[in-house]
Amino acid sequence: MLSDPAPRPPTCYDPATPPHRDEQGVHVYDHATIRALLRDPQRVTSDVSEMITSEQRDHLHPVSTFVWATDRRTLSGCPGRHAALRSAMAPWFTAETAAGRATTAAEIAAEIAAEIPAMHVEAPTPGGSFDVYLDYALPVAVTYLADWLGIAPSDVTYAVDDQLAAGDMFASWPPLATPEMDEYYRELMSRPGLTGVAAEARDLVRAGTLTERESWGALYAISVSAVATATTATLTVGLALENDLWPRMADPAQARPAVEEALRLGTPFPQASRFAREPFTVGDVAVQPGDQVLMWLTAANRDVPGLHRQPLDRFDPDRDTADHLGWGSGYHRCGGLHHARVTAVATVTTLAQRCPDLTMAGPWKRYVGIDDGYVAAPAITLPDRSPPIPR
Helix, strand or coil, rough: CCCCCCCCHHHHHHHCCCEECCCEEEEEECHHHHHHHCCCCCCCCCCCHHCCHHHHHHHHHHHHHHCCCCCCEEEECCCCHHHHHHHHHHEEEEEEHHHHHHHHHHHHCCCCHHHHHHHHCCCCCCCCCHHHHHHHHHHHHHHHHHHHHHCCHHHHHHHHHHHHHHHHCCCCCCCCCCHHHHHHHHHHHHCCCHHCCCCCCCHHCCCCCCCHHHHHHHHHHHHHHHHHHHHHHHHHHHHHHHHCCCHHHHHHHHHHHHHHHHHHHHCCCCCEEECCCCCECCCCEEECCCCCEEEHHHHHHHCCCCCCCCCCCHHHHHHCCCCCCCEEEEEEEECCCCHHHHHHHHHHHHHHHHHCEEEECCCCCEECCCCCCEEECEECCCCCCCCCCCC
16 A cells, blocks of 8 residues: 555564564464453553662653553552552543544644645645645644643654654663753743643642653653654545545544544554563463563454454445554553544544645655654645536
């Protein structure tokens, strides 16, 4: 496909790949096992704070501070920081909160689109070219997140650039922050007139609910979701164009299931990593406490059970995607999914309304990273098609 929904090796998308162990840990690919593990706080956890020293904890990368602190149990079974953090941050992520920002998302998409000459409503450029991801979808996601968080777009891209620099995963374990990163977030959180989620996080620190580093982690983790959100929107555009479904995308009711299906087929967040709390077996592989378990969501999403699902390697917005794992599952479902959905749908519908004659201007190319984003997604607006001459 020109839209490049599967940029990784084929085994990463094959749910029949048997579980196996390598230097990273144990790899799992099928839907049933991965869904069960994501919903099981007894066998696995993401909170490995007990495996690091106090000195490492004081310099831990913000994203690990955030992710580790939001799981139910540590490796030893202690409750960790989960209860306090999830209850404090829950209001930021509700469906109602995201729905209340749908108009803002649409306005941001329209503003970004207006800056692209090829997409001007008043005078669109026939044959005008632009990059759907770099020129449009990513700026929309970054601007939306900055507005919601109450920080500058450059603060969002600071986190995005840091994650991109890490490549497929952080080079060392545990990932540590540089002194420069600590200073950056310390200055950010001390700015006068701070608003949005950032201001609420700062207030939670002052109240003793969050640690300083946990507040940084919340901002970082939400900021880097710009890549997955923009990738999902871009992939929806590309798959709709390739499957002659583009006119439908101007209707939000049609775009919503298309976004879910694009996320299932081309999952930008390729794998979920957990650590075993107790021994268990997957396939023929014995998993021991402390082992890292790498769950390939890219493969699991092509193994979704149920009727009317085949073939799962094709784009079908009309299929039931309720059980796909692109957002995770159960307790480990993506906290920001409602905001990502709102932003992606607004991104797609605005583009479809402004550029009904959009076409791909060559192959699109994904990169492989912690989130698999886009290197390029060239598109071109066609000249207006004149109505046929009556005979």
